[in-house]
Amino acid sequence: DTEVTQTPKHLVMGMTNKKSLKCEQHMGHRAMYWYKQKAKKPPELMFVYSYEKLSINESVPSRFSPECPNSSLLNLHLHALQPEDSALYLCASSHKDGAYEQYFGPGTRLTVT
């Protein structure tokens, strides 16, 4: 099973809302990632968790708050987002760290109104 699942598939939220994105993998991977992808652009790395600990935060605004409750789950909590935050949010996982191939989920299409 090489599947990474993400919920919800689509999310529309206002600038004052609080919402969460969820990601799950059952491949035993110990590194998990959040990326942001704008249309026709490559994914941009946001956060990396390694062994359930935040190892990389690519200077992401505090209105994005990641959480890794256990080795299979990764959340991204959203609060007070801006319209420019509208994008496809991708979750990925890999065996141990960035050296290994990453498996991507289908993404959550986020629209901020």
Place this chain on the structure above:
Amino acid sequence: AQSVSQHNHHVILSEAASLELGCNYSYGGTVNLFWYVQYPGQHLQLLLKYFSGDPLVKGIKGFEAEFIKSKFSFNLRKPSVQWSDTAEYFCAVNEWISGSARQLTFGSGTQLTVLP
């Protein structure tokens, strides 16, 4: 700074034509190399990878890539494309520094359109 270049932004081919997409990177040390594909409305999928060994690697769906260290290149090839190969293709590289792997750096992507 680390960079990955994909010079072809949009490639249009007819079915059965041969494909070569360029990828160049700027690192001088040990690298791991990947090609990912994103079909319309679908998630990123790994096409192939190179870690070490034979510089000619074969991936899924008839794709292959050749790592040429002296040219800092990892070009993607397919002898005969199909309409179903229409997608966005991303080259990605990570570099080993002091025994640790940096995070993936993606190229800007190449949109491939195959005409039936």
